[in-house]
Amino acid sequence: MPPLSAPGTVAGPLSSKLSPPQSQARQVLRQAVVRRMADAGGVKLLLVRAPAGFGKTTAMVQAREQLAANGVATAWLTLERTDNDAPRFLAYLQQAVAQIVGQPGAPAALPGPGPATTLAVVDALARHGAPFALFLDDFELITEPAVLGLVREIIDQLPRRGQLVLGSRSLPDLGLGRLRMAGQLLEIDTELLRFSRDETRQFLALRWSGAGAADSAGTDWAAQVDPLHRKTEGWVAALWLASMALEAVIARQGSVADFIAQFSGSNRAVADFLAEDVLARQSPEVRDFLLRTSILRQFNAPLCQALTPRSDAARILAQLDAANLFITPISQPARAAGTAPAEREWRYHSLFADFLRAQLAREQPDALARLHLAASGWYESQDRPVPAIDHAIEGGDAPHAIHLLAGHAMAFLEQGRMRLLARWFAAVPDAALADRPMLQVVSLWACNLTRGPWAAMDQLQQSGCATSADAAVRAHVNALQPMLLAMMDQVEDAADLGREALARVPTGQRFADSVLCNVMAHVMGVLGEREQAQRLLDAARKGQQDSGLPGHGFNRMYTESVEGVLDLQQGRLRQATARFRLALGTSAAPGAALGTGLGLGGNLWQPTHGNAWAGVLYAGVVYEAHQLAQAEHLLNVYLPLARDVGLPDHMILSHVMVARIAFGRGDIDAALQLITELEHLGHHRQLPRVVASARLERARVLMLQGQAEAAALALDRADDTAVWQRVARHQFSAHDVDDMPIGRLRWQVLFGDPAAAARAAAAAVTQAQAGQRQRRALKLQVLQALALQRAGSPADLEAALALTGRLLQVAQAEGYVRLLLDEGPAVGTLLRRTQAAMQASAERTDPLVDDCLQRLIALAGDEPLADEPAPVAEPAAPHPTLDEPLTRKEIRVLQLLAEGYSNSVMAEKLFVSDSTVRTHLRNINLKLGARSRTQAVAIARRLGVMT
Secondary structure (H helix, E strand, O other): OOOOOOOOOOOOOOHHHHOOEOOOOOOOOOHHHHHHHHOOOOOOEEEEEOOOOOOHHHHHHHHHHHHHHOOOEEEEEEOOHHHHOHHHHHHHHHHHHHHHHOEOOEOOOOOOOOOOOOOHHHHHHHOOOOOEEEEEEOHHHOOOHHHHHHHHHHHHHOOOOEEEEEEEOOOOOOOHHHHHHOOOEEEEOHHHHOOOHHHHHHHHHHHOOOOOOEOOOOOEHHHHHHHHHHHHOOOHHHHHHHHHHHHHHHHOOOOHHHHHHHOOOOOHHHHHHHHHHHHHOOOHHHHHHHHHHOOOOOEOHHHHHHHOOOOOHHHHHHHHHHHOOOEEEEOOOOOOOOOOOOOOOEEEOHHHHHHHHHHHHHHOOOHHHHHHHHHHHHHHHOOOHHHHHHHHHHOOOHHHHHHHHHHHHHHHHHHOOHHHHHHHHHHOOHHHHOOOHHHHHHHHHHHHHHHOHHHHHHHHHHHOHHHOOOHHHHHHHHHHHHHHHHHOOOHHHHHHHHHHHHOOOOOOOHHHHHHHHHHHHHHHHHOOOHHHHHHHHHHHHHHHHHOOOOOOHHHHHHHHHHHHHHHHHOOOHHHHHHHHHHHHHHOOHHHHHHHHHOOOOHHHHOOOOOOHHHHHHHHHHHHHOOOHHHHHHHHHHHHHHHHHHOOHHHHHHHHHHHHHHHHHOOOHHHHHHHHHHHHHHHHHHOOHHHHHHHHHHHHHHHHHOOOHHHHHHHHHHHOOHHHHHHHHHOOOHHHOOOOHHHHHHHHHHHHOOHHHHHHHHHHHHHHHHHOOOHHHHHHHHHHHHHHHHHHOOHHHHHHHHHHHHHHHHHHHHHOOOHHHHOOOOHHHHHHHHHHHHHHHOOOOOOHHHHHHHHHHHHHHOOOOOOOOOOOOOOOOOOOOOOOOOOOHHHHHHHHHHHHOOOHHHHHHHHOOOHHHHHHHHHHHHHHHOOOOHHHHHHHHHHOOOOO
């Protein structure tokens, strides 16, 4: 399987994005809004949401200044559509966060991720002790699931005195309902942002010094405030446009009252008319300048000069800035020691920019392409290919966009910037690529790794690349076809086609040859041909070393990830962890220099650069180490990417891990929802292995809830014979320790014949060890030990404890945790019995093993499974008779408790507080004579109080 995307360099200066617009002297201070934002208290997210022209950015800038004056550290980031590229977003985010966690005056490096750290940016914010606020403006432009997932993680992990402030025109997909219910969301909406009557008066007074009384022309400004306020309905943009038109009315000595009487500020068409009226009164030079530069989101004098060669761009910008007309300055970029001062940048008011572009299209439709081409050329001269290509595409200049792409596409491909490439190729007509076969190939790679193999297969068939006479094109198709089949869960066909393709290597296309070796190494690993897989990985490494081309982080990451999977199958968890961590760090190579140059350290790219294939695998070993919060952070970023592309094993692994994390914290509904989503994805993508895996995990949840009959029925439904026979023949990463035989064995251990389960587990252990599948053998040994414990005879218990002792040695050496704990509370009983036996033994215990055992016991909790006998050290509790019956609410609490819900989730379901739930639990224990939660459930079942 391939990586989904990898990082690339982020070109261009960062300063304009990291600096908020400058406050202006003639701005109304939004005291009420700013006070509300500054006094938000423990709220994690402040959402400033309104349509264009309501002053969101201005309010945020003023709130930021107020917070800074109060000693709160702040950082600002203005977003763009191109920030949907995960590595680009992360690079900017790191710079913004460095302003918060760094030393004043010079951002310091963020702490790099160690073995227990997954998201360095999130971790840096979570551990920051002082109050801070991170401002993200224009958030409506962010739609990429990976970027949204990262922002959700930032919100979830913010410390008590940290806040995220978002400015957006639309409602972002950030789980706002949950935040709202928890009291962690403050919404500043359109109604709050509307100008009050007093603010309208202040606005007019700032525009005209006499706007508080009658002026020399006899205008009673005080009398005009109310009608203008009513007409504009507090819409800041309409007031601004009206004030511009009023200047023209006053200049020609017209009637202000008549103008206001005819004005309808809430009508966009009228707002456009006002802008046109203002524009028409500018000098021809300024008017032409405004129209031509309207295609730019941000601009400086040299860039504007390239678009208006017959004007003095610097002079016009200075005039407009001095008059505070049309343009909004962006803070002056900081000047590094020994460097020339950076060019100052501005932007247009969004509504006015929309009008200017529409006016330009009406008046000079033929100029659009030329202007975009000029902007593209300027960015190209500044070695900024991303905006250069963007402007070429926006201007409809497909030939120039193709020309630029031809020069940079392969570099972006080698870096793994698949989503950026996919966006560009989607914007150029297919016909434009007809005579560019190598660009067609790059487009195929990008399509496969963003939209999935089915879409790429269709595109491959339509493109004609498969029958191309171009040897370079055939080399890429040579690698692409087996990859597509493997991603579509057709590893058998991928193996046949891939073996034929390997016979044609080397082809002279090192990138394609290296991908092919990696793909086939993965396929051979799945087929159980481990030695052949390792030979192919060595060949892939040799190709990467021999290459003189930069940017091979993509393939190096791929190689390390595939070998990490092989290590994991053989039980070498620590080695696999090192490889996955290296894979993420290696694929960050193109961005490492950028990160170091910015004082952030290239290693910050490791966990979050958008590489879902390696990311899900790394999350798996983090989960295994019981670093559940970090694993969930990673999966919130990588699960959407894996889901979008449709990699079967990664879809299964990521959904199952997130579901288990939710189940572990008592959120059973969330766990079942994730399992159901996985099942739906399997049906939608026609992947029966995914469907069967979802049903298998649902059965596991039912088992851990003690629902034997329901779990048995769920297992029967999951038992797709064709699927599990195929799984038995191969070694899929999603089924190394979770398949139908293990699911059936787990049920037998918990509810069936424990002696028979122990014998079956022992036989399966022997089979797994013969196939060098040591991790699977360890899981089976855990189940064998649990079966022996439940069998209950002294000999069985002695065997269980001896087996557990051997398992602990491996767990300590390799760091296994969840492999044991995922089997439920019975593991805690087994571990405590093992500890008691070790303490009673005269033999000296390895201190490292003892430390591992104590940690596992602490993580497993103190309560034995209801079906198991209590630990030897604890006397059995007597069966009480109910002197006082349980209330209906207490029975409901017991039912939820039996299903595994946490106190907080029970409180939500019962619409009561956490303290009320704790009171119910105390009463239940008193009435039943129980000492623990699980014992209360067991006693209630024996008495028939609940089923």
